[in-house]
Amino acid sequence: MAMTEQMPAATGEREGYSLSQAVAVGINTTSPAYSLASILGPMALLVGFATPVVLLVSFIPMALTSVAFLYLNRRDPDCGTTFSWVTRAMGPMPGFIAGWVIAATGIIVIGSLSETAITYGLLMFGLDDLAASRVIVMGGASVLIVIMVALAIMGADSSIKLQSVLTYVQVGILLAFGVFAFVSAWRYGLPGLGEEWFNPFYWGAESLSAAMLLGVFAFWGWEAATNMSEECRKPTDAGKAGVVSTIILLGTYVLVAISVVLYLGQSNFEPVGESGLVLVDMSISVFGPLSFLVLLAVALSALASTQSSFIPGSRAVLSMARRGALPAKLGLMHPRFKTPWVSLSILAVIAVAWYVTLSLLSENAMLDSLSSLGILVAFYYALTGFSCVIYYRKHVTASLKGFLMVGAGPIIGSLGLILMLVIAVRSLWDPANSASGTAWLGLAPPISIAVLMLVLGIIALIVRRIVAPTFFTSSPPQVANVLDSPFMLDAEKDVPEGGIVLDCNDPLERAMRAIDTYVSDDVDRKTPIYL
Numbered sequence: 001m002a003m004t005e006q007m008p009a010a011t012g013e014r015e016g017y018s019l020s021q022a023v024a025v026g027i028n029t030t031s032p033a034y035s036l037a038s039i040l041g042p043m044a045l046l047v048g049f050a051t052p053v054v055l056l057v058s059f060i061p062m063a064l065t066s067v068a069f070l071y072l073n074r075r076d077p078d079c080g081t082t083f084s085w086v087t088r089a090m091g092p093m094p095g096f097i098a099g100w101v102i103a104a105t106g107i108i109v110i111g112s113l114s115e116t117a118i119t120y121g122l123l124m125f126g127l128d129d130l131a132a133s134r135v136i137v138m139g140g141a142s143v144l145i146v147i148m149v150a151l152a153i154m155g156a157d158s159s160i161k162l163q164s165v166l167t168y169v170q171v172g173i174l175l176a177f178g179v180f181a182f183v184s185a186w187r188y189g190l191p192g193l194g195e196e197w198f199n200p201f202y203w204g205a206e207s208l209s210a211a212m213l214l215g216v217f218a219f220w221g222w223e224a225a226t227n228m229s230e231e232c233r234k235p236t237d238a239g240k241a242g243v244v245s246t247i248i249l250l251g252t253y254v255l256v257a258i259s260v261v262l263y264l265g266q267s268n269f270e271p272v273g274e275s276g277l278v279l280v281d282m283s284i285s286v287f288g289p290l291s292f293l294v295l296l297a298v299a300l301s302a303l304a305s306t307q308s309s310f311i312p313g314s315r316a317v318l319s320m321a322r323r324g325a326l327p328a329k330l331g332l333m334h335p336r337f338k339t340p341w342v343s344l345s346i347l348a349v350i351a352v353a354w355y356v357t358l359s360l361l362s363e364n365a366m367l368d369s370l371s372s373l374g375i376l377v378a379f380y381y382a383l384t385g386f387s388c389v390i391y392y393r394k395h396v397t398a399s400l401k402g403f404l405m406v407g408a409g410p411i412i413g414s415l416g417l418i419l420m421l422v423i424a425v426r427s428l429w430d431p432a433n434s435a436s437g438t439a440w441l442g443l444a445p446p447i448s449i450a451v452l453m454l455v456l457g458i459i460a461l462i463v464r465r466i467v468a469p470t471f472f473t474s475s476p477p478q479v480a481n482v483l484d485s486p487f488m489l490d491a492e493k494d495v496p497e498g499g500i501v502l503d504c505n506d507p508l509e510r511a512m513r514a515i516d517t518y519v520s521d522d523v524d525r526k527t528p529i530y531l
Helices: 019-029 032-075 081-090 092-124 132-154 156-187 205-219 223-227 237-267 278-290 292-309 310-323 342-361 363-391 398-430 445-467 508-518
Strands: none
Touching: 019 237, 019 278, 019 292, 019 310, 032 156, 032 205, 032 237, 032 278, 032 292, 032 363, 032 398, 081 092, 092 132, 092 292, 092 310, 092 342, 092 363, 092 398, 092 445, 132 156, 132 292, 156 278, 156 292, 205 237, 205 363, 205 398, 237 278, 278 363, 292 310, 292 342, 310 342, 310 398, 342 363, 363 398, 363 445, 398 445, 445 508
C-alpha cells in the first residue's frame, strides 16, 4: 500500500491559508513602507550612494537564516517555529528562552506600530493638531491594538483578507514612489557612477555596521509566515512563504532605495529632514498633490503590521502551552474561529500596558525599546541557524547540498547576526548614545530592556521547571538520522508497493498502531517499512 493512498495526512488539501496569503503575512509583518520611511534617511546619511548595496549586504544573513527556517519547517512544521526547533536540536531550556524572546519582541514593537498607524492616519486627513496630542495618539493606539487582536482572533476570513489588500496597496504605492522619484531625478540629471555606489566600506566600517543594523531591522518579521504552518493548506507552504516574502521585500527595498539616493544625491542628501522619514519628507516633491499617498502607505503598513505582529508571539505561546512549557490554558483555541484567542488576548493586554507605560515615561523611552529589538531579534534568529546545523549535522557531511544548505549557509548567517548583535551592544553601551541619553540600572536603556526580557524569561523558566517539570525532563535533544532528509519529505518519497512510511521520532506505540492499521494480515513478513 503506497503512502499517498493510505495515510490521511497526505490526501487532499485542507482548509486554510494559501501560499499567497502566507506571503502577504510575511511581507506585512516587516511593515515595508514604515521600515523604508524610517531607515532610508539615516542609512543614506551613513553610507550615501551605497545605500542599495548595503541593503543587499544586510540581506545576506537574513537570507542565510531563511534557509534554516525553510528546512527546519519541512521536518517540523510547528507554529512555534524557533521554540520548537531549538527545543528539538538543543533541548528544552534553550527552546523555552527562544520562545519567550519571540513573544517579547512582539510585545515591544506592537505599541510603536499602532502609534504610527494612528499618527499618520491623522496627518493624512490633515488633523495635525490631533496627531500632536499624546493623549489622543495613546488612546487611539491602544484601541487599535484591541481591534487588531480581535481581527486576528476572528481568523482567516477577516484578518488574512485585510492583510492581503493592505500588502498590495502599500507595495504598489512604494513602487510608484520609486518610479516617480527616478523620473524626478532624471529631469535634473543623474549623478555619475563611482566607487561610492558599489563599495559598502567607502564610508568606513563603523558607518557600514550601523547601516547594516538598520537593514536587518527592515527585514525583521518575514518569518511570521513560517509561524502559520499549521494554518496553511499545505504545511510546507509556510517555509516557502518565508523565503518568497523575503525576496519580494528585497526587490522592493532596493528599487526604492536606488530611486531615493538618485534623487537625494543631487544635493548631497540635504533633503533628508530632521525627522529622518525621507519618504514623507520627499513626498510633496515627488508626488505633488498626491503626496498623501505616502502617508497612506506608511499608515497602512503600520496598521497591517500591528495585526500580523501578533502572529509569531501568539503562536510561540500556543506551541509552548501545548508542549507543557507554559500553562495549558494559554493554548486554548477559540471554539468558533480555531485561533489561539487566550494567548492573543494576553499578549495584547501586555502590549498595551508596555506601550502606555513607556509612553508616559517619555517618547524617547519608546524609541529605546525599539532599539532593544535589534539585540533580541539577532539573538533568536541566530539560535534558529545554529539549531538547523545541530539538528541536521549528519546531513552536513553527507553531500555538497547538505553542507551548503543546512551547514555553511545557516552557520554563516548566524555568526553574522551574532557579530551585528555585538556591534549593537557596543554602540549602545554608552547611555549617551541612546535616545533617552540616560542610564537605566547602570546600563543604556536599550540594553537594559533586552536584559530585562531575558531575565524575566529565565525566571519564568525556573518557575515552570519547578511547577511543571515534565517538559524539561521529557524533551531531550534530537538529531535527524540519515534517512530523515531535509530535502525530501516522507510524502515525496517513492514508496514501493506494499511499503509504508513511519517517522522515527514517533513513540513506539504510535508506530505499532500505524503498522497494525496499514499492514494487512496477509502481507509478507519481508514487506519493507521505511523509517
